[in-house]
Amino acid sequence: MLLFPNAKINLGLNILRKRPDGYHDIETVFYPVNLTDALEVVPSVVGGSCNLHLSGIHIGGDPAKNLVVKAYDLLAVRFELPPVDVYLHKVIPFGAGLGGGSSDAADMLLMLRDSFKLPLSDDDLSRYASQLGADCAFFIRNRPMLAHGIGDEMEEIGITLSGYSIVLVKPAVMVSTPEAYAGVTPRIPEVTLSDIIKLPIREWQGRLVNDFEPSVFAKYPQISKVKDDMYRMGALYASMSGSGSSVFGIFEQIPEELSLYFVNDFVYTGECRF
Numbered sequence: 001m002l003l004f005p006n007a008k009i010n011l012g013l014n015i016l017r018k019r020p021d022g023y024h025d026i027e028t029v030f031y032p033v034n035l036t037d038a039l040e041v042v043p044s045v046v047g048g049s050c051n052l053h054l055s056g057i058h059i060g061g062d063p064a065k066n067l068v069v070k071a072y073d074l075l076a077v078r079f080e081l082p083p084v085d086v087y088l089h090k091v092i093p094f095g096a097g098l099g100g101g102s103s104d105a106a107d108m109l110l111m112l113r114d115s116f117k118l119p120l121s122d123d124d125l126s127r128y129a130s131q132l133g134a135d136c137a138f139f140i141r142n143r144p145m146l147a148h149g150i151g152d153e154m155e156e157i158g159i160t161l162s163g164y165s166i167v168l169v170k171p172a173v174m175v176s177t178p179e180a181y182a183g184v185t186p187r188i189p190e191v192t193l194s195d196i197i198k199l200p201i202r203e204w205q206g207r208l209v210n211d212f213e214p215s216v217f218a219k220y221p222q223i224s225k226v227k228d229d230m231y232r233m234g235a236l237y238a239s240m241s242g243s244g245s246s247v248f249g250i251f252e253q254i255p256e257e258l259s260l261y262f263v264n265d266f267v268y269t270g271e272c273r274f
């Protein structure tokens, strides 16, 4: 079985408070983007449990700690799973705020459920996903969602960007998520995200904010510059995604001068799906 785990961006991100467990309560809108990895699971001929074969961009780290292996191990505690070979081709940059690892893990849960007919609902899978990472539950739904709690409590949100184009740029710098959270002083905004997101997109600039931006931009001015460049090229709205370092812009049309601005950066362009 073959799936294409996709990236996400955050449309607005408020960091509301620090919790006793060290995590933060946030509110954000998750929005899927068609930049994808490729993930294939086949029954193993060599035995073992979850044999991971990686290709594409080099993500490093211990394969046993890869989130797709953790997803297998999590379900294997409760269900008798046969050994599998897993082929993961990485395209989505990491340390980018695009949730690539979380998306791989969510698709692994979905594939294991569907391949081995496990009696699990989407809600059950979301609960398993939350144990793998705060972003992971979103990818079980994989449509625009307003998220609360640590980012794993989901509510439908009827926003549509279809007809617009998206440009995603990851400058050559990586941001660690725990460090980014540690650099922010939580605050309760005067206007809630769910009210701002209902405004026309042209009114988002200056209202829809990502609370990570001030501290991350201060440390990495090159990320701030990407956002400025997006507006210079005519973006209707631009923001850093999650804890960075990616920046996205929403455009009426993909700007022709992209290759002049972002010579050494990872660039993705596509149509908004929802």
Ligand SMILES: C[C@](O)(CO)[C@H](O)COP(=O)(O)OP(=O)(O)OC[C@H]1O[C@@H](n2ccc(N)nc2=O)[C@H](O)[C@@H]1O
Binding pocket: 010, 022, 023, 024, 025, 026, 028, 097, 099, 102, 132, 133, 134, 135, 136, 149, 150, 151, 177, 178, 181, 242, 243
């Ligand atoms: C920045 C976002 O991508 C926005 O969508 C997410 O909040 C991060 O989600 P994630 O990468 O899935 O996060 P996890 O792997 O669960 O947590 C990594 C680390 O980020 C911090 N963390 C994460 C989520 C959250 N709501 N509060 C936190 O403080 C914690 O220090 C945690 O140890």
Ligand SMILES: Nc1ncnc2c1ncn2[C@@H]1O[C@H](COP(=O)(O)OP(=O)(O)OP(=O)(O)O)[C@@H](O)[C@H]1O
Binding pocket: 059, 060, 061, 065, 066, 067, 068, 090, 093, 094, 095, 096, 097, 098, 099, 100, 101, 102, 104, 105, 135, 175, 177, 242, 243, 244
């Ligand atoms: N399948 C995977 N793909 C990418 N990174 C993985 C994966 N499994 C584990 N990791 C580890 O997770 C870290 C990056 O994860 P991820 O791609 O989700 O981060 P990110 O781009 O910062 O996204 P976000 O902060 O939005 O969750 C790296 O340290 C990497 O070694």
